[in-house]
Amino acid sequence: MRNQGFNWHDPILWAQGLGVSVGVFAASMILGTVIGIFIALCRVYKVPVVAPVLLVISEFLKNSPVLVQLFLVFFGVPVLLQVNITPAEAAIFTLTGNTAAFIAVIAISAIDAIDRGQLEAARSFGHSERSILRKIIAPQALVVAMPALIGLAVNQLQVTSLISAIGVIDLTKVGQILNQRTWQPFIVWTIIGVTYFILSRLLAAAGGRLETRLRRHMDWAGL
Amino acid sequence: MIEIDNLHKKFGDTEVLKGVSLSIAPGEVVSILGASGSGKSTLMRCMNGLAGLNGGSLLIDGLDVSKPRELREIRKRCATVFQHFNLYPHLSVLDNITLAPMDVLGRKKAEVEAEAYALLKQVGLADRADAYPGQLSGGQKQRIGICRALAMQPRYLLLDEVTSALDPEMTGEVLDVLAALARSGTTMIFVTHEIAFAREISSRIVFLDDGVVRADMPTDRFFAEDGGYGDERIARFLAKMRNK
Numbered sequence: 074m075r076n077q078g079f080n081w082h083d084p085i086l087w088a089q090g091l092g093v094s095v096g097v098f099a100a101s102m103i104l105g106t107v108i109g110i111f112i113a114l115c116r117v118y119k120v121p122v123v124a125p126v127l128l129v130i131s132e133f134l135k136n137s138p139v140l141v142q143l144f145l146v147f148f149g150v151p152v153l154l155q156v157n158i159t160p161a162e163a164a165i166f167t168l169t170g171n172t173a174a175f176i177a178v179i180a181i182s183a184i185d186a187i188d189r190g191q192l193e194a195a196r197s198f199g200h201s202e203r204s205i206l207r208k209i210i211a212p213q214a215l216v217v218a219m220p221a222l223i224g225l226a227v228n229q230l231q232v233t234s235l236i237s238a239i240g241v242i243d244l245t246k247v248g249q250i251l252n253q254r255t256w257q258p259f260i261v262w263t264i265i266g267v268t269y270f271i272l273s274r275l276l277a278a279a280g281g282r283l284e285t286r287l288r289r290h291m292d293w294a295g296l
Numbered sequence: 297m298i299e300i301d302n303l304h305k306k307f308g309d310t311e312v313l314k315g316v317s318l319s320i321a322p323g324e325v326v327s328i329l330g331a332s333g334s335g336k337s338t339l340m341r342c343m344n345g346l347a348g349l350n351g352g353s354l355l356i357d358g359l360d361v362s363k364p365r366e367l368r369e370i371r372k373r374c375a376t377v378f379q380h381f382n383l384y385p386h387l388s389v390l391d392n393i394t395l396a397p398m399d400v401l402g403r404k405k406a407e408v409e410a411e412a413y414a415l416l417k418q419v420g421l422a423d424r425a426d427a428y429p430g431q432l433s434g435g436q437k438q439r440i441g442i443c444r445a446l447a448m449q450p451r452y453l454l455l456d457e458v459t460s461a462l463d464p465e466m467t468g469e470v471l472d473v474l475a476a477l478a479r480s481g482t483t484m485i486f487v488t489h490e491i492a493f494a495r496e497i498s499s500r501i502v503f504l505d506d507g508v509v510r511a512d513m514p515t516d517r518f519f520a521e522d523g524g525y526g527d528e529r530i531a532r533f534l535a536k537m538r539n540k
Contacts, residue, residue, distance in 0.1 A: 194382035197344040198396040198448065199371030208395065212386050 077254055090247030091268060097161070097243065098233050101168035102226060108169065109176025114206075116177070117184050127177075134174035140235050143167045147239040164236035164243075168229065175225050183218035184210055216287050223280035227273045234269070244268060297321055297357060298343065298452065298485075304351030305338055312338045314507035315352065320485060322451065325478045327486040327494035327515075330504035331533055336487045337379075339504065340456045343485070344376050356452065372400060375445035379457040381437040383429040389416070389440050390425040393447045401448070408447065415443040419473050435466030442473055453477070455486045459493075491537045495519055503530055 112131060115124045134142065147163035150156070158166075187210055195205045237246035248265035252258050298320040305313040312335045320326050328336045341347035342354055345367045356374060359366040383392050393412040397403045416422045419439040429437055438458055445453060455474070459467040471493050478484055478497040488494050494501060494515075501518040503511040511524045518524035525531050 188382075190378060190380050190382035191384055193346050194376070194378055195384075195396075197346055197371060197374075197376045198444075199368055199400040200396065204399050208399065209384055209386075216386075 079251075079255055079257075083251060086247050086250070087244075087264070087268070090242060090244040093161075093242055094230075094233050094244040095272070097164050097168060097236060097241070098230050100165050101172050101233075102229060104165070104169040105172025105229075106176050108173035110180055112173060112177035113180035113184065116181055118202075130170075131174035131177055134171050135178070139167070139171055139232050140238060142171060143235060143239050160236070160240040163239055164233075164241050168233065168236070171232070172225070172229055175229075176222075179218050179221045179225065180214065183214035183221075186217045187213050216284075219280070219284040219287060223277055223284070226276055226280065230273055230276060231269065297355075299355045300339075300342075300352070301354075302352035303339070303342060303349060303354055305335070305342060305347060306350045311350075312507055313342070316504070316507070316509055317352075318502060318509060318512065320452075320483070322483050323481055324500060325484045325486070325498045326500045326502060327488055327498040328502045328504060329488065329491065329494060329533070330510075334504040335507045336504050337456055340376070340454055340485070340487050343452075343454055344374055345371065372448065373450055374452040374454055375448040375450035376454040376456060377438070377441045377445050377458045379460050381429070381434075381441045381461075383437055383440060383444070385429050387428075388425070389421070389427050389429070389432075392429065392440060393444045396444070397447050397449075412443065412447055415446055418476075419443055420469075433466060434462045435469045438462060438466075438470045439473055442470070442477075446477075451483060453482050453484045455484060455488070457487055457489065459488070459490055489537065491534060503533075505529055505533075 112127045114120075115127055143163065146167045147158065147160060150163075151158050191209060192205060195209050200208070233243060234245040237243050237249065240246075242250075244265055248261050252261045255261065298318075300316055300318040303313050303316040304311065316335070316339060328339065330336045338347060342349060342361065343356070345361050349362050354361045356370045359370050361367050361370055384395070387395065390409065390412055393415065394405065394408045397408045397411075398405060413422065413425065416425055419442060421436060421439055421443075424432065424436065424440075429440065432440065438461075441458070458474070459470055462470060467490070471490065474484075474486075475493075475497050484498075486494060486498065498515050501511070501513060501515050501524065502509060503518070503524060511518060511527060511530055513523060516523075518530075520526075525534070
């Protein structure tokens with residue numbers, strides 16, 4: 074397999090790696106958002122016991138390298154719990170936790186940004202806390218959070234490249250495979266890098282369009 | 297009927313209300329006057345349950361504000377207009393007005409919207425139903441705030457310094473709306489600094505001083521030389537407000 078040129082199978086390998094990277098990214102982003110919002114709500118509504126425990130966990134996730142977290146989950150957890158875990162499972166699990174920690178921070182500050190007077194008004198009119206959250210807090214917090222969420226998504230996409238270190242055949246791992254076989258590092262890593270770049274730009278553009286749509290009615294809101 | 301008995305409210309070590317007793321009958325228009333820090337806004341916040349009580353009782357139509365289940369019922373009957381409007385910036389004017397009647401009272405959208413348009417017409421903002429709060433002037437926002445409260449068809453309308461955040465030229469448009477309401481028989485409780493206006497529209501004045509009711513009398517009496525004016529604290533307050 075050494076020092077061979079590119080062949081017709083390589084684009085398929087590239088596409089598979091791309092699929093894995095996008096899949097892990099999408100799964101961890103979606104799950105992480107759900108869990109992150111849950112953490113944020115526990116903190117905002119000061120749920121006893123749960124809130125402080127989640128705080129400690131999310132602080133750890135924010136303040137330690139993702140690569141170390143991946144090693145801990147992939148190598149450490151199976152030993153501790155005597156279970157088998159595939160590289161892909163470890164990757165999604167770790168990135169979900171990491172994404173959730175950052176989503177929680179973004180959600181909490183977005184909720185904090187909403188003027189308290191409105192919430193008092195809504196309470197005085199007898200709205201339940203649930204409907205205040207759904208009808209008053211969430212729509213405004215989403216707009217406030219949008220730029221930070223887009224930034225986080227683009228960043229988390231780059232972070233997925235780390236999962237190649239535990240053997241997931243993602244785009245970066247495909248790059249390593251092709252590089253070892255072809256000895257054409259400049260061409261291989263340019264292609265891989267440009268692929269990430271295009272994905273990131275597409276992601277940012279989609280996020281930007283969503284933000285514009287959400288903001289359409291909010292230009293006067295002073296948010 | 298609003299019945300307040302020996303109400304106490306503390307913020308930390310500071311006692312803001314030191315045993316306020318007061319009752320307000322349906323149909324009354326009562327102005328609560330007093331210097332800044334006398335506890336008038338706090339009293340209002342106790343009435344709509346935004347501030348809890350530290351002692352005494354506050355009943356509205358026999359319902360106790362300190363019981364969550366009863367407070368929910370109270371909030372359907374009392375609507376508040378706030379000093380800083382507190383409109384929902386992400387909702388159109390129409391949606392600001394219809395949100396609570398639909399969500400809290402469970403009323404039908406078509407019905408509530410028709411009423412909202414009628415209210416908007418009443419306050420002279422019929423053409424701004426689709427606007428957003430950020431596009432309106434302060435006076436317009438406050439008129440929307442009044443519509444939002446009235447859409448709940450409240451038995452009691454609580455008005456917390458509703459003109460204090462407005463420019464003088466916008467105060468008039470809001471006061472005109474309120475004067476019309478006072479004549480219509482809605483029970484209104486004003487916390488205000490607008491002495492002349494309070495004198496014009498209210499049937500009764502309550503003067504709070506340092507957390508207690510210093511005077512509670514019909515408006516005519518309050519402004520009479522041998523009535524409220526006879527009280528040296530009140531005379532000083534009124535003189536100061538007049539010079540402003």
